[in-house]
Amino acid sequence: MADWLAQNGLLLGLATLDGLSNAAAIFMVAVGLNLVFGVLRVLNVAHGSLYAIGGYTAASLGLLLAASGLPDWLAFPLLLVAALLVGAVLGPPIEKLLLRRTRQHEPVLQLLITFALFMILEDLQKLVWGVQPVVNDTPLRLLGTVDVPFGADVIPFTTYQLFVLPGVALVTLVGLAWFLRRTLAGRMIVAVTADAEAARAMGIDAGRVMLLTFTAGAALAALGGALASPTVSLVPGVGAQTIVLSFAVVATAGLGQVEGAALAALLIGLGRAFAVYFEPELEVVIPYLIMVVVLLVRPQGLFGVVETRRI
Amino acid sequence: MPHPNPAAPLAPGAGLPPLGRRGVLQAGLAAGSLLLAGRTAQAQPSRPQEIKIGIATYLSGPASVFGVPGRQAAEMLIDQLNAEGGIGGVKLRPIFVDEGPGVDHVVGEFRRLAQSEDVDLIFSAISSADCLACAPLADELKRLTILWDCGTQRIFEEARYDYAFRTQANATPEVLAALLYLLKMKPDFRSLAVVNQDYAWGRDSWDIWRTAMNTLKPGVRVVAELFPRFGATDYSTEITRLLALRPDVVFSTTWGGDLDTLIRQSADRRLFERSTFVLPLAESSMERVGKALPAGHIVGARGDHWFLHPNPRDPELLRRFTNDFRQRFGAYPIYSCHHMAQAIFATKAAYEKAMQAKGGGWPTDAELAQAFRGLEFPSLTSTVRIREDGQGLEDQIIGTTMATDAYPFPVMTDMVVFKGESITTPAGQKSADWLKTLTPAMLDQMPQPIAYKP
Numbered sequence: 001m002a003d004w005l006a007q008n009g010l011l012l013g014l015a016t017l018d019g020l021s022n023a024a025a026i027f028m029v030a031v032g033l034n035l036v037f038g039v040l041r042v043l044n045v046a047h048g049s050l051y052a053i054g055g056y057t058a059a060s061l062g063l064l065l066a067a068s069g070l071p072d073w074l075a076f077p078l079l080l081v082a083a084l085l086v087g088a089v090l091g092p093p094i095e096k097l098l099l100r101r102t103r104q105h106e107p108v109l110q111l112l113i114t115f116a117l118f119m120i121l122e123d124l125q126k127l128v129w130g131v132q133p134v135v136n137d138t139p140l141r142l143l144g145t146v147d148v149p150f151g152a153d154v155i156p157f158t159t160y161q162l163f164v165l166p167g168v169a170l171v172t173l174v175g176l177a178w179f180l181r182r183t184l185a186g187r188m189i190v191a192v193t194a195d196a197e198a199a200r201a202m203g204i205d206a207g208r209v210m211l212l213t214f215t216a217g218a219a220l221a222a223l224g225g226a227l228a229s230p231t232v233s234l235v236p237g238v239g240a241q242t243i244v245l246s247f248a249v250v251a252t253a254g255l256g257q258v259e260g261a262a263l264a265a266l267l268i269g270l271g272r273a274f275a276v277y278f279e280p281e282l283e284v285v286i287p288y289l290i291m292v293v294v295l296l297v298r299p300q301g302l303f304g305v306v307e308t309r310r311i
Numbered sequence: 312m313p314h315p316n317p318a319a320p321l322a323p324g325a326g327l328p329p330l331g332r333r334g335v336l337q338a339g340l341a342a343g344s345l346l347l348a349g350r351t352a353q354a355q356p357s358r359p360q361e362i363k364i365g366i367a368t369y370l371s372g373p374a375s376v377f378g379v380p381g382r383q384a385a386e387m388l389i390d391q392l393n394a395e396g397g398i399g400g401v402k403l404r405p406i407f408v409d410e411g412p413g414v415d416h417v418v419g420e421f422r423r424l425a426q427s428e429d430v431d432l433i434f435s436a437i438s439s440a441d442c443l444a445c446a447p448l449a450d451e452l453k454r455l456t457i458l459w460d461c462g463t464q465r466i467f468e469e470a471r472y473d474y475a476f477r478t479q480a481n482a483t484p485e486v487l488a489a490l491l492y493l494l495k496m497k498p499d500f501r502s503l504a505v506v507n508q509d510y511a512w513g514r515d516s517w518d519i520w521r522t523a524m525n526t527l528k529p530g531v532r533v534v535a536e537l538f539p540r541f542g543a544t545d546y547s548t549e550i551t552r553l554l555a556l557r558p559d560v561v562f563s564t565t566w567g568g569d570l571d572t573l574i575r576q577s578a579d580r581r582l583f584e585r586s587t588f589v590l591p592l593a594e595s596s597m598e599r600v601g602k603a604l605p606a607g608h609i610v611g612a613r614g615d616h617w618f619l620h621p622n623p624r625d626p627e628l629l630r631r632f633t634n635d636f637r638q639r640f641g642a643y644p645i646y647s648c649h650h651m652a653q654a655i656f657a658t659k660a661a662y663e664k665a666m667q668a669k670g671g672g673w674p675t676d677a678e679l680a681q682a683f684r685g686l687e688f689p690s691l692t693s694t695v696r697i698r699e700d701g702q703g704l705e706d707q708i709i710g711t712t713m714a715t716d717a718y719p720f721p722v723m724t725d726m727v728v729f730k731g732e733s734i735t736t737p738a739g740q741k742s743a744d745w746l747k748t749l750t751p752a753m754l755d756q757m758p759q760p761i762a763y764k765p
Contacts, residue, residue: 014555018548025545122371131375132642133568133599140579155554156580161547231576232544233599235568237373241542276537276548284509284540 008278010150015273017148021161023269024169028227029242030249031172031261032220038193038256039213041107042099045114047221048243049121050086054222055229055238056129058082062136062229075138079226087219095214100207118239126236133233139164140230160230168227172220173262180258189213193256248287252294254304263302264290358673359431362403364389364658365424367435367445368460371411373542376567377595377647378437381460382407383640384648385434388655391635398662399673403655410436417441418448425454431676432457434654437647439463439511449474455680459654460647462512462613464519464742467702474676476683476697478657479614479650480705482512483742484734486519486564488707489591489611491734492727493560494527495754496609496711497587500559502532504586506549506573508565509538516564516591522746527753534558543569546576557585566592571600578603591709594723595645601720606713610723615706616649620692621726621761629691653690653705657697660688695731700738704731710760717765724763 005012033047061078094117102109143159180186191199192209200206224242232238249268253260271286282289294302366385369378385405393402406428408420417436424430425448432455435445442461449456449472456475458466464481466472493500505520507513517536524531534556537549553561561582565573570592577583583605590596594612597604604610618633632652636644665674665682674682686697696704710723733756736745 011555014551015548018551021547022545126371126375131379133376133571135571135575135599137575137579145580150555153555153557155551157547157551158579228544231547231572231579233568233571233575235373236371236375237542238544238568240372241540241544273548277552280535280537284538 011277012274014148014150014155015277016270017157017162018276019266019270019273020166021269022273023266024165025224025228026245026249026269027169027262027265028165028172028224029221030246030253030265031176031258032217032224033246034250034253034256034258034261035176035220036214036217037250039189040095040099040103040210042110042114043107043247044217045111045243046094046117046121047114047217047246048239048241049118049125050090050218050221050239051225051228051242052125052234052239053090053121053225054083054086055225055232055234056125056134057086057222058226058229059134059136059234060129062138066136066138072138072142075136075142075230079139079229080223082226083219083223086222087215091215091218092211094218095211099214100210118243122236122239125239129234131236133235135229135233137230158231165227168223169262169265172223173258176258185212245287248291252291252301254298254301257301257303260301260303264294356673356675358399359401362398362401362432362658362662363406363428363430364403365406365408365421365428365430365433365435366459367408367410367417367420367433367437367441369411369437370407370409373567373569374437375411377460377645378410380640380642380645381437381647381651384636384644384651385655387635387639388652392655392659398659399666406430410438410441414438414440414444418444421445421448422452425452431455432658434459434651436461439465439515442466446470446472446475453676455676455683457654457657460650463515464736467700467738468736468741472701474680476657476680476701477703478653478688478695478697479703480707480731480735481702482516483519483736483746484705484707484729484731485591485611485613486516487523487734487746488709488727488729489562489589489609490520490523490527491729491753491757492709493587493589493609494751495727495757496725496760497560498528500531500587502534502556502558503560503562504533504535504537504553504556504558506535506537506539506546506553506561506563506565508541508543508569510541513538513541513564517562519742519746520562522743523749526747526749527751541569544572546573547580550576550580550582554580554582554585559586560589561586562589564591566595570596574600575603578605583608592646593712595647597712597720597722598643598645599720602714604712604721606711606721608712609709610712611707611709613646614649615690615692615708615728616644616646617692617708617710617723617726618643619722619763620708620728621764622728623692624689624694628689632691649691653688653695653703656690657683657686657688657695661686693728698738702735702738704735706731707734710763713763715763715765722763725760726763727758727760729758 036044058079061082062075065074098113140160145156146159147154147156180190188204188209192206196206249264252264267290268287271290272283275282275286368381369375389403410417424433434457436442437460439461442458446466458477462482464483505517507517588608591611593610623629661682665678693706707729710726712721713724715722736742
């Protein structure tokens with residue numbers, strides 16, 4: 001073991017850096033889905049579309065900015081603007097017009113509705129952005145690279161990957177945890193998450209909480225896409241790829257658990273990175289292996305609580 | 312399908328005995344049999360009002376980056392062909408179906424096109440899995456099928472078909488050409504890593520490369536075999552590992568948005584400065600990635616498809632096609648556009664050949680299928696021949712990227728155009744066996760590289 005560590009210690013260091021960056025990206029994708037499921041009890045398949053539309057919108061705004069001659073640094077706030085825009089425009093109509101009307105029905109109906117919405121939004125993306133890959137890497141280029149020592153060599157990492165992604169993920173995690181625990185609105189969300197009926201009895205407007213939560217979840221999904229857009233070529237189908245991984249994170253975390261999503265994302269991010277270095281054939285299945293192992297030991301997920309069934 | 316003669320109408324029920332339920336059923340079955348057999352039963356089919364072509368292509372999902380340009384090329388070329396009078400005076404009508412939902416969907420659509428739409432030909436498909444499923448259907452339904460873009464070499468190596476033909480090359484020459492080029496231009500490489508998408512194409516193309524490389528240059532150290540998931544949006548971990556390993560060569564048959572992302576992320580982290588990339592499908596990404604793909608890396612085009620082909624058979628044809636496509640769709644045509652053009656040109660050539668053999672008469676499906684065997688037809692850049700086994704022999708262009716002020720993206724220089732027959736598995740043999748018989752003498756027979764001319 002000591003010999004192995006001596007031989008591979010430097011590689012482990014690189015894998016850890018990659019894993020942290022991976023984990024940040026995965027967390028940003030999954031946290032919105034987890035939040036929405038916790039409060040609305042809806043497994044939102046259209047979450048992947050919101051991610052994709054967030055990415056496309058951020059890339060389009062970035063390209064408009066580049067064409068306008070305004071300062072390049074505005075590309076960073078534009079990522080946030082794109083996410084808020086998508087959340088505000090798509091979130092409320094989806095919740096009010098589709099999910100709210102079907103809340104009293106079987107959960108499978110809502111699942112089917114969000115799946116139908118996913119298909120519609122996929123086609124909408126093609127109508128608006130076409131099928132050719134779209135990219136805007138201005139934020140990435142502005143920050144350049146950082147050389148990480150690797151023995152006698154150096155390994156270039158992008159500053160965006162090494163600092164911006166993990167930084168935003170950390171701020172999101174801490175901010176959400178603070179918001180949910182320390183603010184009145186956050187406590188109302190937690191109350192509705194725990195028991196919507198009891199929350200209503202306490203005078204909380206559960207419908208409004210659900211609307212706000214879904215809008216925030218949509219904006220977080222879009223933020224995940226917007227943050228990915230400088231490094232990714234956006235193509236049709238990118239949302240579908242995302243949603244599968246998000247489900248794995250949510251199931252591993254425990255439904256509705258923000259900290260759980262962070263820990264699950266960390267496990268999966270590091271697991272995938274170590275797999276690429278030491279057992280590449282496992283890379284694709286690592287998220288699902290982790291999910292299976294966690295669910296075997298804790299069926300309710302890492303941070304989930306066992307719910308009593310109402311009869 | 313024979314069309315009823317409107318000049319001799321039969322009044323409903325006139326002079327016929329009343330039909331019972333069984334009679335109706337029997338009549339229906341008989342009519343159905345006639346309908347199904349109709350296309351092949353007629354010895355002297357009349358000239359149809361139109362030639363209907365069912366076209367399976369990706370209109371959704373990640374592969375629509377190829378599928379939609381393919382559809383656009385079909386629409387443009389069929390418009391042009393119809394404006395010139397069509398084929399033998401008969402105009403063409405395409406009916407497009409989406410490959411995106413998967414093999415089962417395509418198989419269903421294939422049957423619908425053949426049996427309900429009664430199309431004359433079917434172009435299917437981009438996906439190798441779809442082609443493997445559709446080729447047997449072509450024979451079962453006796454409906455002429457052109458495998459217009461898929462790459463798997465297995466189709467004609469593992470079975471013989473009467474109604475399925477391929478109007479382009481397959482994976483073996485596409486990958487082998489890139490390897491021969493690398494061996495000729497950079498013979499001293501000692502280590503290599505592969506980064507391919509984790510699905511059939513990524514795995515199969517690596518098998519072809521590895522088998523041929525072990526035969527022609529044994530001893531190359533494969534330092535990493537990486538197969539990120541299809542549709543991956545982040546290659547940062549793979550890139551870090553490659554930066555640390557410093558292989559002489561990075562081989563990747565990745566395509567579409569995945570390839571764009573791999574190129575951009577590799578450029579951002581200066582991986583192109585440490586390793587020579589071999590990207591047999593990069594022609595389709597070069598306009599999009601622009602200067603992110605630096606000079607000095609090896610790129611291919613799944614054929615000899617390149618708008619700056621150094622020696623096209625008909626320069627005016629290539630120039631006109633490129634300009635028309637750019638004017639109508641705002642982008643340079645990529646290889647799927649060329650493959651679609653080849654399917655259409657082959658269709659025209661086969662009809663003309665079959666009609667000529669019949670003294671100007673309209674051919675049956677069987678006669679048309681026979682015309683495809685051994686057919687030579689012009690492509691946008693050269694000439695393609697369909698072998699007796701149904702496999703097309705198509706030239707392959709491989710080049711090295713270089714920057715030029717003339718275009719906002721790299722172009723190819725030191726281009727080698729391999730003749731299709733010199734690098735395609737001979738008919739009756741399997742690629743896995745044939746590749747093991749290659750000798751370094753192949754390199755001596757390679758055509759001379761041709762430099763980019765502004």
